Amino acid sequence: MKRSETIYGMHAVRVMLERHAQRVLNVRLAEQRGDARVREIEELAHRAERPVQRVDMHSLRQELGDVAHQGVAAEITPIPPWGEDELLEALQSARAPVLLALDGVQDPQNLGACLRSADACGALAVIVPRDRAAQVTPAVRKVAAGAAETTPVVAVTNLVRTLKLLKDAGLWIIGADDPGARCGSHRTGGPRAWRRRIGTSPPDAAELRFPREPAAAGGGRESQRLGRRGDVAL
Numbered sequence: 001m002k003r004s005e006t007i008y009g010m011h012a013v014r015v016m017l018e019r020h021a022q023r024v025l026n027v028r029l030a031e032q033r034g035d036a037r038v039r040e041i042e043e044l045a046h047r048a049e050r051p052v053q054r055v056d057m058h059s060l061r062q063e064l065g066d067v068a069h070q071g072v073a074a075e076i077t078p079i080p081p082w083g084e085d086e087l088l089e090a091l092q093s094a095r096a097p098v099l100l101a102l103d104g105v106q107d108p109q110n111l112g113a114c115l116r117s118a119d120a121c122g123a124l125a126v127i128v129p130r131d132r133a134a135q136v137t138p139a140v141r142k143v144a145a146g147a148a149e150t151t152p153v154v155a156v157t158n159l160v161r162t163l164k165l166l167k168d169a170g171l172w173i174i175g176a177d178d179p180g181a182r183c184g185s186h187r188t189g190g191p192r193a194w195r196r197r198i199g200t201s202p203p204d205a206a207e208l209r210f211p212r213e214p215a216a217a218g219g220g221r222e223s224q225r226l227g228r229r230g231d232v233a234l
Contacts, residue, residue, distance in 0.1 A: 008069035015146025021048035030071030112143025119147035
């Protein structure tokens with residue numbers, strides 16, 4: 001595990017300072033930025049006694065690359081990575097746990113949008129395949145707007161195996177398919193997140209239908225649509 005990670009963007013840094021200031025190691029602000037939003041971030045950092053450094057915009061661009069950093073960056077201590085063992089351990093003490101599992105999500109903006117949805121719904125974690133799938137990067141952290149710092153991402157070798165472990169642990173598995181297909185609901189015994197959240201037992205075949213969306217890579221509207229799908233699923 002890396003000892004530190006870099007996040008950038010005004011919203012991502014501000015949320016981190018508001019929620020987890022103790023994990024912020026330092027804040028770097030562009031000398032050219034003196035507007036109210038940047039001053040708010042600077043004040044939050046000073047209030048939390050976090051080091052603040054004014055740097056040249058060109059230096060930020062050299063460090064971060066050609067990204068929309070908005071003249072704001074921070075070095076943070078990331079949340080410890082979770083594996084299957086940590087996930088199953090967390091389930092033991094979680095009340096009515098909700099998880100979001102993603103398959104085939106390769107665009108960082110889409111993963112960031114799903115993290116926002118998971119965080120807003122109080123999901124325990126987001127599960128992704130270790131291979132051929134987007135992982136948490138600075139770009140994902142920016143789109144997630146702070147959610148990547150509060151919602152663990154569990155990268156697993158075999159998603160099907162992990163879902164079976166979750167079924168064995170007593171969770172309902174509800175699948176949502178892209179082209180408007182049915183979403184099956186499977187019962188496995190034990191306490192049910194669905195029952196506790198909705199108030200009734202799940203139907204034999206719950207159906208969620210989503211509009212077909214282009215397979216082309218994302219950003220903007222596509223990530224918003226995928227984020228809304230996560231909202232509905234959760």
